[in-house]
Amino acid sequence: MTFRARFRGVTWDHPRGREALRAAAPPDLLAWDVQSLAGFESHPVADLCARYDLVVLDHPHLGAAVEAGCLRPLDELFGAAELASWAEQSIGPSWRSYTLAGRQWALPLDAATQVLAARGDLTGYVPSTWDEVRSLARAEPTALSLAGPHAFLTFASIAVALGEEPAATPDTLVSAETGRAVFDLMTEVDARAPAETRALDPIGLLELMTTTNRLALCPLVYGYVNYSGRVTFGDAPVVAPGGRPGSTLGGTGIAISARARPSAALLDHIRWLMAPRTQREFVPAHAGQPSARAAWHDDDVDAAAHGFYRRTAGTCEQAWVRPRHAGYIAFQAAAAETVRGVLSGDLNPAAGLAQLTDLHRASTREPAR
Template sequence: MRYAGLTWDHPRGHDALAASAGDLVHWDVQPLEGFESHPVDALCARYDLVVIDHPHLGDAVATGCLRPLDELFAPRELARWGADSVGPTMRSYAMAGRQWALPLDAATQVAATRTDLAGEAPATWDEVRRLAHRAPVALSLAGPHAFLTFASIAVAMGEEPAADPEELISHGTGRAVLDLMTAIDSLAPPESRSLNPIGLLELMAGTDRLAHCPLVYGYVTYADRVAFTDAPAVSPGGRPGSTLGGTGLALSTRCAPTAELLDHMRWLMSPDAQREFLPRHHGQPSARAAWADPAIAGVDFYRRTSTTCEQAWVRPRHAGYVAFQTAASATVREALAGRTDHGEALDRMRAQYRASRTPEGRRT
């Protein structure tokens, strides 16, 4: 039997899966933005295996399109993979008492720097602000990333968004975050504002028009041209504020998994695959042992960003969250462009979040 799988169109998302699948799985690809633009239930209607982002779990569980993996794998296996995974990657795919995906790939927002243009990466947000006055610095603002950057800075300031399920963030922290983002963005290269993380890293790696991005999802495939370090903190030694990314491997309800397919998934989570096969095929493993392995390709990337990944913030995963994330990002961009007062923008974001948790909000 040959299964149909869908992943994302980047060597990090595709190459290791395709190289290891043989005749078992045929992997199609979608653009990175497809995670936001295509409802997960529509994708699951067409594919047996789907690489997903954890914030889509709420919508997926609400529509009943994923097969819970705790029905297919033993509790001891799931517990071992969870204990072995870096940061909150495994638990980000657990919801409503079930495990819905395996953490195939680990990533979080970290700092990216061209040290020949900027010097050593700034460790604090005050240092980022000062650097922006002497070198080109950009925030990641395209698509959902405007809100993710907002959230990560809030974490660094000591407040995790949505800690109260009914309230996004306090007024004081929210205003401080928008003020800081505006100060940095007002000096940014204009072309950077429309670029997704891959576009920002391409601009940094291929030109001299971007020296530093304090928060961008890390890609080990750029580590030979860009220096990756932990995300900034508010004060030296403080928590590096970051929002967890990465991807998980899920099975749709249309999938009838054979023992061969389940064994293949076990192998993808194995030490051999995580420490050797995935890195050799442009993958970014989720196993903590791989991140700590001095022999792994891109070892400096993992060593210099592991603290951030271990402490990354996990986004809400209720049905309706993804639509909120899109709307809130548009609101952040309006505020940074000066088209909306910061207080008004914050009130709108808080209202958007509360609405996303209502039955009406889940249908938008």
């Protein structure tokens, strides 16, 4: 029998992003399309909302989406008690990353942040500090995550490890001292990186690590439980033992477009996706990465994931949340180009930091394009 779904959603094209959603969707209620990881990171949410009822999005898109009026605030559709319950169960800052202007715009289905990924059989141990990363980079093939927006996200995470959260004010990205220290560290590690790695997104880096011996260590890459096993994941590096692991929050949220007229059945399906048992059992069983803290600390879930969750939960709890103003996505893309310019030698660090600061200031003062 052929069903025609009443509602359509769009998610991102990786087993972690699609398998659980598609397996769970009643065929007469909901069908899921996919877009690439690059699209998930950069495609305007307003365009997706014009075509879909449900949109799986990245929280930095919220500012532009809210400005465009293309999302339904979820307090119009769900009760205060259930929203509070979901907020309580979500790991780290996942819930508040989808809160803007006092309203909730998406529900965190998936939690992720940048963590360390190592081939322990090649490195001999899993480093925990940036000094250990530096040492291993001299001996084993090591790469930073630099493609797309990730060059800037790596820059931001190292700044966090050094004790300074970026973009604390509209006029300041990071201090000159922190910015120079970040560039020095990134330049040192990147100088020895295999050339092929500079164009790879996080999925490409982890695929390279699992299928070849050409990459032994990536000190900051978005964690994907799907690659745990041959790759050992650990907390993001710290500057000194006991310090904060520098990491930039990722993950995904499910939002409802303003054009949608969700039925009671669709809202109940979303409730089921967020339910603790679904997060602990169904999502991990279908290649997903849950957002519920209890799932990250469940012995069976963690054992099936080769220790991925317990080894990285601390980083997820302390991850930095990116700005979500309307101009942020364009800033993030331009800032990543600037960071790559410094690493390639086309810009000196002082000029690169000045350019980053100018880009940040402009993004907070101009409407999104």
